[in-house]
Amino acid sequence: MPMFVDTSPPGQCIFCRLVANEIPSAKVFEDELTVAFMDIGQVTPGHVLVATQRHAATLLDTTPEEAAAVMRTAHRVARAVQAAFQPPGLTLLQANGALGGQTVAHFHLHVVPRHEGDGIALTWPRQEPPSAVLASHAERLRAAL
């Protein structure tokens, strides 16, 4: 996970300042609900962040329209990244909360070109619980939806 963590006080988030052009950024796209700009960390060349224009800390703080708009912009940016950089792979990453790996508390989605040996890793500890446990989890979610 990235080492940079934004510790700005509430209301002065680094991405809100970027949206307001109070700090410099390499923007690539902007519409009513979203903004896309180069990640200053550039894990790989062409690494872009797509964020909401409005401050929303996590996915759960966005409206359905904002969440959909971020994915629409990410889709557009991903096609541009593919055309401009021709990476053999592409990963979208969206993190929520410190334990989720979020380092800037303003909703954003990473569009990351991927290459052999790029050093990016995400451990994925499969557990394969019994089907009754899956059914129980599904029931809890159906009740919440």
Ligand SMILES: [Zn+2]
């Ligand atoms: Zn913000």
